[in-house]
Every structure is written in structure tokens, then in C-alpha cells.
Amino acid sequence: MLLRAVLLCAFALPASAEPYASIQDRRPDLFHPETGYRIARQRAPTPEDIPAPAQLVDAAEARALIEAGALALDVYGASYSRFDELDGTWLVSEQRLSLPGALWLPETGRGTLNETMESYLRTNLAKATAGNRDHPLVVFCIADCWMSWNAAQRLSNLGYTQVYWYRLGTDGWRDEGWALVPIDPVPVTVD
Secondary structure, three states: OHHHHHHHHHHHOOOOOOOOOHHHHHHHHHHHHOOOOOOOOOOOOOOOOOOOOOOEEHHHHHHHHHHHEEEEEEOOOOOOOOOOOOOOOOOOOEEEEOOOOOEOOOOOOOOOOHHHHHHHHHHHHHHHHOOOOOOOEEEEEEEEHHHEEEEHHHHHHHHOOOOEOOEEEEEEEOOOOOOOEEEOOOOOOOO
């Protein structure tokens, strides 16, 4: 039993844990020169930190925040998928399992967003928080994915004051033995 717990912990840890500044200094080509968001190789080891005002949280802290009413925001990319330009529904290739009660806004953690995706993020967050930029947000994806790191930064830059980055995402949640549930992405509003 102890060996199983040790092995589960080993799988929950990201492949690397170094400071953001160190990664950016070593590979500046992977980051947007003005925003600092990761623009290439989203699926890679994430840093051990996130610039303030966003805050890094572990699984227990993420769960406590969500249980206290924080919005769980899943920004996992809709790999090999897109939204239908006629009705806005996402055409996803496989079912996503996420944290209970989460809101899934796929592709909003990319390093750059087009106008449609920027509006999609802003509109759905305003709706989910009733326009309250002080509403706590727990942003996540999967382990070793920069999209949640980017999204947490973006939300802070949009004026949200309580942004928490849950670095291990659904992988860490599952490794804790907590249930994941099927989730559908929020449709995009199309004209």
C-alpha cells in the first residue's frame, strides 16, 4: 500500500520544477516578448512558480477553494477539435473528465488568442462570476501543460483579483483519488 502511494505521488509530480524566469531565460523563443505567455510547446514541464498576483496552489488548497465557492476553470485544449462556426458547439473527439462543477473553456490558455476566443473567455467569465472580478478562480488543465499557467496570467491581467493556478490539474486531482466527471465545453457565441 505504501509503495502504491509513493508511486502515485511520483506520477503526480511534473517532470521539471524550475522558476519561470529560468525557463524564459533559457528558451526565450517559446514566450511572447510582450506578454510573457508561453506561445509554443504548451505540453511541457511547467515552472514551480507563477508571477503575482496569481498564486500557485496544491491539490488540497484547490479543493478547499472550490468547496468554498471558487470557480473551477478548466482551460484544457480541445485537441484536434474546433467549434462549429454555425452554432458554436465544440466538436470534440473524446470526452473530457474534469473537476466536479468545473467550467470548461477550451483553447483559452493559448499564448495568443484571436478576437473570438478573447471574447469567449471574457464573456463566459463575466457570466460565471456575475461580473465580480473578486470572485476566486481556480485555473487548471493537466500536469505539464502551460495553458493553465497562461490563462491564470491572462485572468490576472483582465483584473481578476483572486486567481489560483492549480498546476497539476486533472492529473493531480485523479492522483489524490478524487472523482473526475464528464464535462462539455461551453459553446462559442457565433453571429
